[in-house]
Amino acid sequence: MTRGQINRLKDQAFAYFGIFCTLIGLVILAFFIGNIFYDGMTRIDWDFLTNLPSRKAEKAGILTAWAGSIWIVIFTFLIVVPLGVAAGIYLEEYGKKSKIAELLEVNISNLAGVPSVIYGLLGLEIFGRLFGMGNSILAGSATLALLVLPIVIVATREALKAVPPSIRAASFGLGATKWQTIWYQVLPASFGGILTGVILAISRAVGETAPLIVIGALAYVPFTPSSPMDEFTVLPIQIFNWISRPQHEFSINAAAAIIVLLLITFVMNGIAVYFRNKWQKKINW
């Protein structure tokens, strides 16, 4: 074999290795999920979704867990969307090139790298103790909102950046003020991008476990919350609790609850990808 042939052979070999590496992670994940479905699917029925937690595995359900997750999602959404979108607008449309904008930018990229468990410590001391919210839904939501805030801010900025300056110039030319331009022209045009970021942020919040454990969310809550000041549990904490028990029946329960959690996560991510593609196609400036 000549040097050239050897090189071409190596090239070909790497191509196959590349495909192998690309698929290996996905294949393993697919195997994991298949395994979970095999274990957990038999356990999922109406009773499992509507039963309260129980010390007996076969009687235990996830009602309080998913009810708590829904409460958490709603309040996280209510806090993070106005805050994140407003911060994104300020950075992109107002604060550009100022000293403070530079500081904010470095700060936000740093916050995005802070481990989630540290946000838990923040929530425990500030929301839980200083603001007296204890281990309530509100304290949990506020903690998660700060955790996913960078995601919403970055998505908002990207979406606003994609709106061409000519739109703004045209609006100013007709005598609109800066805020009128943003509210009536720029925001509606960037709605799709912002929505995608918000959905991804909420999907991240649904799966978070550690910060909520740190602020004191409980694994065993025998009632569904009826106000934002109530104690709560969420799906991931219920799953963690069941995994931690030695009996095999509880790990079946965990598998069943994981199916529900994965379904929520994948549907939300799917919707986000759908919106991203749809809005990218629709807007042709």
Add this chain to the structure above:
Amino acid sequence: MKKEKIIEGLLKFSALVTILTTVGILYVLLSESISFFSEVSIWEFITDKEWTPLFVNKHFGIMPLVMGTLLTTFIAVAVALPIGITIAIYLSEYAPKKFKKIVKPLLEILAAVPTVVYGFFALMVVTPFLQSFIPGMSGFNSLSAGIVMGIMIIPYVSSLSEDALSAVPKSLRNASYGMGATRLQTAFKVMVPAASSGIIVSVILAFSRAIGETMIVAIAAGQQPRLTANPLVPVETITAYIVQVSLGDVAHGTLEYKTIFAAGITLFIFTFILNNISFYIRKKFKEQYD
């Protein structure tokens, strides 16, 4: 124009919430840690080889937790680094555009799966599988937690590295092809060196992500602080310790309560340094080709 000013003020306040968050994190970590270090010397914290704050015979040496964290992190990066970079090279130099368009969002799924689910995989699937041919492997260990964490952070490495490779000007690649180089030679001798700063950033971020990961290690790596490099025995990471204490009934104001903040600030320092190195590299090498 009063309304305009008020709105701008509100927007600015929202942006400043991010600064308040950072201030809040620093305040919480520092105030409780300072109180902790008034009772336990920093010297003991760094040099003691045991971490037993919850036992009668208390030791406050952070090293076992740091070691557990580094052990799981290095295993994870050892898995994610070769696979992630190979994927990045394959997608940017070999794969057809269509394949790339389908695979990239699919890979992102790996990072979107909740970590508690990965913890379940590590404990219930990977550990029993490894035990079948590694005799003496404990039910809780850093190896399977590390491997599963590595699978999770593959997209962090592959996606950022791929972006870096794509940002290299086409002319470099074409020049290499023009000299008769194969795709493999072009990838490793031209593209990877040209994109090295971006690739390094992706690896640093993967490290940072693995150090801060909590649920996988809390579930699968165990809760026994131990100064060891043996991947087959139970260990405890900094994050897992914080979770362990939070699950129990530790009263506010006690020394045990303060330990989670001392552990937290150690964790924060690690990730803060890594994040800022990556930020610095990104800033410094950004306009190399413009």
